[in-house]
Amino acid sequence: MVLSVESPTAAPGAPTxxxxxxxxxxxxxxxxxxxxxxxVTLRSPFFAxxxxxxxxxxxxRRSEAEREALxxxxxxxxxxxxxxxxxxxxxxxxxxxxxxxxxxxAAIGDESFDPDYLLLSSASCVPIRPLSSLQxxxxxxxxxxxxxxxxxxxxxxxxxxxxxxxYEFRFPFxxxxxxxxxxxxxxxxxxxxxxxxxxxxLRIHFGSQxxxxxxxxxxxxxxxxxxxxxxxxxxxxxxxxxxxxxxxxMAAQRPERVAGHNLTYYEFDDQxxxxxLENGHFEHLLRQxxxxxxxxxxxxxxxxxxxxxxxxxxxLDWSYFAHVGSPSGHxxxxxxxxxxxxxxxxxxxxxxxxxxxxxxLNERPYVLLYAASRRLAAAxxxxxxxxxxxxxxxxxxxxxxxxxxxQEAAAWRxxxxxxxxxxxxxxxxFAHELIHLDPLHRTVMxxxxxTPSWLRDFALWDEHATxxxxxxxxxxxxxxxxxxxxxxxxxxxxxxFEQTVRAAGVPGWLPQDHFDQAQRESKHRxxxxxxxxxxxxxxxxxxxxxxxxxxxxxxxxxxAASEADARLRLFGDTSE
Amino acid sequence: MTMPARRLAILSARRSGADAVLxxxxxxxxxxxxxxxxxxxxNAWGEVSREFHQxxxxxxxxxxxxxxxxxxxxxxxxxxxxxxxNQMLLDALANAGYGLLVVxxxxxxxxxxxxxxxxANDCSDAAAxxxxxxxxxAGEEIAIPPAQQWRQRVAQQWQTHRWxxxxxxxxxxxxxxxxxxxxxxxxxxxxxxxDEMFAFAGLGPREAAIDDASLLRFLWAGQHYxxxxxxxxPALLALRRGIEGELARLQAQQPAPVEAAxxxx
Numbered sequence: 097m098v099l100s101v102e103s104p105t106a107a108p109g110a111p112t113x114x115x116x117x118x119x120x121x122x123x124x125x126x127x128x129x130x131x132x133x134x135x136v137t138l139r140s141p142f143f144a145x146x147x148x149x150x151x152x153x154x155x156x157r158r159s160e161a162e163r164e165a166l167x168x169x170x171x172x173x174x175x176x177x178x179x180x181x182x183x184x185x186x187x188x189x190x191x192x193x194x195x196x197x198x199x200x201x202a203a204i205g206d207e208s209f210d211p212d213y214l215l216l217s218s219a220s221c222v223p224i225r226p227l228s229s230l231q232x233x234x235x236x237x238x239x240x241x242x243x244x245x246x247x248x249x250x251x252x253x254x255x256x257x258x259x260x261x262x263y264e265f266r267f268p269f270x271x272x273x274x275x276x277x278x279x280x281x282x283x284x285x286x287x288x289x290x291x292x293x294x295x296x297x298l299r300i301h302f303g304s305q306x307x308x309x310x311x312x313x314x315x316x317x318x319x320x321x322x323x324x325x326x327x328x329x330x331x332x333x334x335x336x337x338x339x340x341x342x343x344x345x346m347a348a349q350r351p352e353r354v355a356g357h358n359l360t361y362y363e364f365d366d367q368x369x370x371x372x373l374e375n376g377h378f379e380h381l382l383r384q385x386x387x388x389x390x391x392x393x394x395x396x397x398x399x400x401x402x403x404x405x406x407x408x409x410x411x412l413d414w415s416y417f418a419h420v421g422s423p424s425g426h427x428x429x430x431x432x433x434x435x436x437x438x439x440x441x442x443x444x445x446x447x448x449x450x451x452x453x454x455x456x457l458n459e460r461p462y463v464l465l466y467a468a469s470r471r472l473a474a475a476x477x478x479x480x481x482x483x484x485x486x487x488x489x490x491x492x493x494x495x496x497x498x499x500x501x502x503q504e505a506a507a508w509r510x511x512x513x514x515x516x517x518x519x520x521x522x523x524x525x526f527a528h529e530l531i532h533l534d535p536l537h538r539t540v541m542x543x544x545x546x547t548p549s550w551l552r553d554f555a556l557w558d559e560h561a562t563x564x565x566x567x568x569x570x571x572x573x574x575x576x577x578x579x580x581x582x583x584x585x586x587x588x589x590x591x592x593f594e595q596t597v598r599a600a601g602v603p604g605w606l607p608q609d610h611f612d613q614a615q616r617e618s619k620h621r622x623x624x625x626x627x628x629x630x631x632x633x634x635x636x637x638x639x640x641x642x643x644x645x646x647x648x649x650x651x652x653x654x655x656a657a658s659e660a661d662a663r664l665r666l667f668g669d670t671s672e
Numbered sequence: 673m674t675m676p677a678r679r680l681a682i683l684s685a686r687r688s689g690a691d692a693v694l695x696x697x698x699x700x701x702x703x704x705x706x707x708x709x710x711x712x713x714x715n716a717w718g719e720v721s722r723e724f725h726q727x728x729x730x731x732x733x734x735x736x737x738x739x740x741x742x743x744x745x746x747x748x749x750x751x752x753x754x755x756x757x758n759q760m761l762l763d764a765l766a767n768a769g770y771g772l773l774v775v776x777x778x779x780x781x782x783x784x785x786x787x788x789x790x791x792a793n794d795c796s797d798a799a800a801x802x803x804x805x806x807x808x809x810a811g812e813e814i815a816i817p818p819a820q821q822w823r824q825r826v827a828q829q830w831q832t833h834r835w836x837x838x839x840x841x842x843x844x845x846x847x848x849x850x851x852x853x854x855x856x857x858x859x860x861x862x863x864x865x866x867d868e869m870f871a872f873a874g875l876g877p878r879e880a881a882i883d884d885a886s887l888l889r890f891l892w893a894g895q896h897y898x899x900x901x902x903x904x905x906p907a908l909l910a911l912r913r914g915i916e917g918e919l920a921r922l923q924a925q926q927p928a929p930v931e932a933a934x935x936x937x
Binding site for chain 1: 798805853856858860883888893895897899900901904912
């Protein structure tokens with residue numbers, strides 16, 4: 097329970113000399129997303145204040161029409177200004193620094209607003225505290241610059257790959273589009289031993305690009321970025337947004353007045369993937385002593401609503417001020433704690449869902465494909481990948497005998513065939529990882545209804561799961577049994593093979609009817625639907641993609657033409 | 673060459689961060705010290721207060737003059753003593769050549785809430801406040817004084833603050849008023865405030881005793897955020913609102929006090 101008050105900063109009886117004034121904040125917003133996505137961020141009550149003005153740099157890769165659409169979507173209560181001369185931003189090059197520089201100049205030169213602090217954020221960052229809390233914090237730390245800045249001559253900041261080379265070498269080629277030239281030219285420079293020195297003996301500091309700077313420091317940085325020598329130096333570097341402004345801040349400010357951290361919460365896992373915030377993360381987020389967080393899943397609408405609600409009312413408890421900049425604990429620890437809680441409860445037999453593990457915390461929806469024919473389900477997943485390579489559509493990643501992320505590749509979206517041990521060690525953790533893999537799209541996985549697996553048993557009782565049956569309508573029992581037997585190895589899965597054959601010959605359910613039986617007997621909490629029940633105008637883009645992929649696959653081809661044909665193939669006769 | 677430190681007394685209301693000032697200046701001054709609250713009856717100069725309240729004020733003054741003779745550094749909470757006692761102390765300090773370093777924290781909801789809740793639950797440091805927060809978050813109740821009692825406390829603090837402002841301003845002793853907000857809640861402005869204290873105390877450059885980075889950490893580590901406890905308990909939130917209303921009423925009744933001279937402002 098957190099109670100709010102009308103105005104925690106208004107203290108009757110307190111004097112109000114000039115230094116009682118709360119600082120004005122200029123938010124420099126780097127935007128690359130669609131107008132609608134940027135507008136969602138700007139709808140936060142955080143931005144609706146006379147003490148705040150947003151300076152928007154909208155990526156020049158977005159059209160003028162989109163910029164105009166965004167301008168129309170910015171809430172009228174948000175003070176804002178668009179940067180007129182836009183830069184086409186590309187990861188790794190100087191354009192991100194250039195865009196930031198333009199926003200800095202615009203905010204500093206804006207006499208109508210006169211900010212005290214300038215804060216760099218992006219449309220992927222969401223304010224998680226009320227503006228009044230940020231203002232009070234900045235007032236209590238007046239004169240301090242908030243930016244991560246690590247002197248790379250003393251310790252390393254980059255976990256792997258190039259570090260000093262990023263500014264010592266020249267990088268005329270694009271890392272993504274000209275990879276071979278990029279690597280070759282870097283190797284050549286290393287062989288030749290030609291290394292550049294920063295102009296004027298500038299000491300290079302690395303850090304995250306997000307910052308909150310005092311006006312004085314921001315002014316100094318903006319002026320220095322205009323110096324031709326520095327500009328040329330940074331422009332020829334690689335990923336200068338991780339050291340250009342950081343180095344200039346450290347050159348302009350005394351070290352004890354640089355906090356060494358920024359005000360934005362983010363987490364990366366061991367593989368360098370960012371934590372994507374989902375619906376279940378609200379409490380975790382509020383424990384973080386930061387004012388912004390990135391990144392919010394596009395599906396996390398409830399989380400967004402909760403954050404907006406929290407931001408709308410003034411906070412009373414500012415005890416987190418004492419810890420700003422230090423995450424309350426690694427996300428992995430958070431997950432580990434959640435697991436421990438469940439396990440300890442299971443010991444006293446009060447928590448029958450202990451085996452749910454971290455999936456007990458999951459609130460993100462996901463889709464499972466199943467069919468009597470495993471190959472059919474896999475074909476639908478493959479078709480989805482073919483249609484849109486960005487879709488996280490997996491094959492049978494929970495098959496007890498093997499882990500197949502995608503038929504056509506040994507690895508897909510970072511999931512490898514060799515991850516079986518990891519999966520079997522912590523199936524719930526592995527499922528959680530898969531389901532949170534993509535911030536924009538729901539994860540799709542194939543599951544075999546006939547084979548007991550952690551995913552099969554969990555999903556049936558998980559309200560966040562949608563099970564889509566890919567079998568065409570009108571199939572007989574023998575057609576399904578015959579199709580299933582085509583994919584079952586009589587050697588490795590002898591028991592299932594026998595069960596299927598036996599079930600095909602007698603009345604009752606097939607092992608492949610596991611989900612249909614559960615549906616018939618109402619023994620499930622997940623949503624189960626037939627693929628052809630997905631409407632053409634289905635609002636859910638993932639289900640829409642499943643439907644389109646299924647339509648592109650000749651599902652009938654995976655089954656015998658008729659029950660009689662199936663009987664012939666199964667038993668060698670056509671008699672009833 | 674180090675300058676000789678002057679005699680110094682730190683005066684403030686309770687929960688104004690003056691203990692931190694004492695910890696900051698004490699080592700730098702190097703002379704004798706009797707610490708915080710020396711007039712508490714169990715402490716070094718408790719006999720002065722006991723004699724003042726139970727015996728003869730004249731004898732108490734004699735004891736006080738004798739005690740101050742050594743020039744020891746100390747910190748005194750003026751709102752823990754009677755006005756008469758405080759007046760005697762101010763006179764004696766002026767007579768003994770002491771400088772008065774007043775850490776002024778204006779009556780505010782945060783300050784009064786902190787005094788009332790911390791007093792009722794016997795917690796005076798950040799760790800104790802944190803434990804109180806944990807108890808509230810776990811759904812436990814904590815002690816809240818009756819309405820009559822806290823209203824009386826609010827009125828007392830308000831009146832005592834106003835009285836002390838006038839009395840300290842009229843005192844013949846050298847005076848430096850340092851506002852709590854400037855010292856602890858206005859970022860790097862706290863550095864300049866401490867510089868002025870060092871100069872007032874006759875100490876050398878402050879940087880020689882403590883560098884900027886350490887000083888900033890020190891100044892910001894003392895925040896207890898007691899008022900934030902109200903976020904976790906409807907009863908405490910009601911108390912906070914009650915204090916707010918009471919303070920507004922007192923403020924409306926009397927014009928705001930003239931700001932004491934703030935050499936650093």
